[in-house]
Amino acid sequence: MQSFSGQAPHSCGALLGSRRRPGNLHGITVGLRLYYGTQQFLTADGYYPGLSLLALNLRRAETWEQLLVTFGIIPLLAVAA
Numbered sequence: 001m002q003s004f005s006g007q008a009p010h011s012c013g014a015l016l017g018s019r020r021r022p023g024n025l026h027g028i029t030v031g032l033r034l035y036y037g038t039q040q041f042l043t044a045d046g047y048y049p050g051l052s053l054l055a056l057n058l059r060r061a062e063t064w065e066q067l068l069v070t071f072g073i074i075p076l077l078a079v080a081a
Helices: 012-036 051-059 061-071 074-080
Strands: none
Touching (some): 061 074
8 A cells, every 4th residue: 555655655865863762752751851850750749659549549438439430330249249
């Protein structure tokens, strides 16, 4: 199958262009890290990741409600079986 330009859709030029992009992205990432420096990672809620956040999520009723909405009753039936 050929495109309108007369070349195959997966020609060598497309592959060469896609190989350059990851290098550009790595360069941008490194440049931003050098400019801004190391920063403390926080979740969207303002919590630090780790075991304390896991414990918080396991204690919250909202977490279990969202889990039930996402998976439905299937996990409960599997545990009961």
